[in-house]
Amino acid sequence: MHARAVLTVERGAGGRSVVRELRSQSPLSLVPRRGTAAAADPAVTVHMVGSASTPLAGDDVELDVRVGPGADLVLTGVAAAVALPGTDRPSSLALRFTLGEDASVQYLPEPTVVTARAHHHTLLHARLAPTSRLRAREVLVAGRAGEPSGRYRGTVRVEEHPTPHQSAVPVVPLLHQTQELGDPVLQESSAHLAARRVLGTEVLIWGADGVAVTGDWWSLSPLSRRGSLITAVAPDAVSTQRALAEAIAAHPGWAVGTRHDAVRALVF
């Protein structure tokens, strides 16, 4: 199934972020959080629901997210994604984020479990303005317990684009990385996963970046231009998420706080 979804968030009256456009179709549903908690939160939270979180072979999902100047979006998944085998075609998920000045996106999907015989591709392409902020987490599980991993290839590319009055400034790549699962040589190699089953990464383009910090099996490293990347490997998803939380707490920009403490409470 092919699905194309669009989500546009803008800063509305009173400084609160509002959903301006929301189009989604099976197998992807986008559901804005409602209720009193949502009403009190100046950021918009949208859940990705449905088969988007359980891709089948042949499913081809694209999501374009635009966040206007000064607006804030939290995009989450509600269930562990399981890339399942099906027909002979791979499943794919392509996310394109475009952020205006002073806009922010936190992309916090649940872990992707790449089951045996699955073949799944993902792309996250984020275009930032010089003052936008991005937090993007990815937790990959190489197969369910006791089974080998299916095939997975995911690319993250984060670019900083000049504002309209800086037309002579080139586009700067902040991060470009492809992760691959399902190759036994790589998985066993102590240069790649060192036989650990779960890989967690978290991109943090979020204010001040400090010096690199390391734990036993995680690192928080400043990128070349701006932003940081957290990398963690562990035998299970829970330990991986704990390592990511420990690492993000060591990031100076994040420690200063988001504009919305409610968002932080939600995330932890």
Add this chain to the structure above:
Amino acid sequence: MPGLASLVLADARFPGGGHVHSGGLEEAVSRGLVSDVASLEGFLRGRLRTAGLVAAAFAAASAAVSACRPSSGPSPSRPSSSCDGAAATRARFAELDAELEARTPSAAAREASRAQGRGTLRAVRAAWPSPVLDDLAAVHPRPHHPLLIGAACGVAGEPPGEAARCVAYLAVSGPASAAVRLLGLDPFAVNAVLVGLGPALETVVAEAVSAADGPPPDLPAPGAPVLDLMAQAHVDQHRGRLRLFAS
């Protein structure tokens, strides 16, 4: 066929300071991840397919830029009609530098690459003097090692594939020799492992050369998670303590 330049640059006796880098092997040994010839082979195969491929692709792309500069050498491998002067060459090196930085999220790995590039630059300038090296050094005084090796091969008239092979080989030969020194492994067995990587190395070279023909943003970017986190840990945990290798 490889020319003299790529042979000299891949030689362990080349005076570029490469002998102080183990490519993460020392940290892998101290964590007990590499302890014998079999685990060394696994490490090398993973390193070749990840960090090795990124380095090879950027070396190939840099060689193509270098060979394109009209004053670059006696036998440019591409017609000069499609080539440009200093400003355009610098802009193309700057784009490669930015894309390589984006593909090297570990600050420790970026520093190791620039440290090796700086040491190699002096030896390369003396051996293959060319304005192309000034163009590369104008982008950053400590050029990334793969970009410099590529530029030197291009200046010497070697095609991008030779630059890619040289860099892919260095990505595994350094750690292999470090393993002999750190673990006292049988040098004949380690050398045989290195030779056994031949087919995997040729696959990497072919992929690097093919990617180098396309736009720099499309160059390969395979991550090496444990290599990245070990690179930083090596710097942090061994600071002020005795260690044999800088990386």
